[in-house]
Amino acid sequence: MNTLPSLLPALPPVLGWAVHARWLHGRLTTARRDPLTGLWTRDAFTRRARQLVRDPRAVVVLADVDHFKQVNDVHGHAAGDALLAAVAARLAHGITPGEVAGRLGGDEFAAVLVDRDGTVADRLHTLARVLARPVDTDPDVHTTVSLGWVRAADHPGEDLSALLRRADEAMYAAKRFGQSGPRRARLGRLLGSVAGRRPGRRGAA
Numbered sequence: 001m002n003t004l005p006s007l008l009p010a011l012p013p014v015l016g017w018a019v020h021a022r023w024l025h026g027r028l029t030t031a032r033r034d035p036l037t038g039l040w041t042r043d044a045f046t047r048r049a050r051q052l053v054r055d056p057r058a059v060v061v062l063a064d065v066d067h068f069k070q071v072n073d074v075h076g077h078a079a080g081d082a083l084l085a086a087v088a089a090r091l092a093h094g095i096t097p098g099e100v101a102g103r104l105g106g107d108e109f110a111a112v113l114v115d116r117d118g119t120v121a122d123r124l125h126t127l128a129r130v131l132a133r134p135v136d137t138d139p140d141v142h143t144t145v146s147l148g149w150v151r152a153a154d155h156p157g158e159d160l161s162a163l164l165r166r167a168d169e170a171m172y173a174a175k176r177f178g179q180s181g182p183r184r185a186r187l188g189r190l191l192g193s194v195a196g197r198r199p200g201r202r203g204a205a
Contacts, residue, residue, distance in 0.1 A: 034103040036081060037088030045102025045110060050160045052100060052112040056153040059120050060160070061182075062167040063091065063131065064175060065107035066144045079141045086135045087145060094127045110164065115151070124149060124182040146175040150185035 032044035040048065052058050065071075065087060072080040084107060091101045091109055101111040113120055124147060134142035148171025150163050158166075166185040174183035 034088075037085050037103050039088045039092060039109065040100065040102035042102060042104050045100060045104070046160065048100040049102075049110070049112045052098075052114065053152050053160050053163055055114060056156070057115045058152040059113045059115050059149055060152065060163040060167045061111045061113060061124065061147060061149045062164065062171040063087070063109040063111070064146045064171055066146055066175060068107040068143070071141060071143055075138075075141050079135070079138060082135050082137060083141050083143070086133075087131055090130050090133075091127070094123070094130065110167075120149075120151075121182075121184075128181050146171050147182035148172070148174055148185060149182055154185070154187060 032041055033039070034041050039045075049060070053060065065083065068080065068083070071083055084103075087107075088101075088103060088109065091111060095101050095111055095113060099111065099113050101109065104110050113123070128145065128147050131145040131147075132142065134140070148167045148169065150166040150170065152158070152163060155163065155166065170183040170185040174181075
């Protein structure tokens, strides 16, 4: 049982409110973190990402673990969880202050990077190699991770939702063709069938 609320009346009013505010902030922050990976949840990620994509240097990235169902089937769900936690930790390590990463659900992750020096393509190729490394605690558990990405500057006026759909389209193409390394979103019109494909492929190779 959390006794903090019961102790607040015994504190001086100003100190009591300060302690309560800090406690409440901690509870809210925890609620916005994915319990398995520690990354921001979908809603918390979305709030932060919407601000970032206003910067034309922003790059939206989608990452999806390949053959995740097979990992679960062969090694068990505990190994699958360890793989997701490892992917999340490596993704978090690959972003810099002012950028954001989150878990959208299942084996899918997203990030918004800021390409301050024009090196984002190299960063993403390095990230793809890092994400494919075996889990530190179990070298037998490993797989590749498909990455799709899009520059906000290539599609001025598009919001986070549209940019995520473009990154999704590129990521799905990388997965479908077994492409090694990240795939950049195409210019021009979005393919209308992308959103319809997603529900049917959760956990697929």
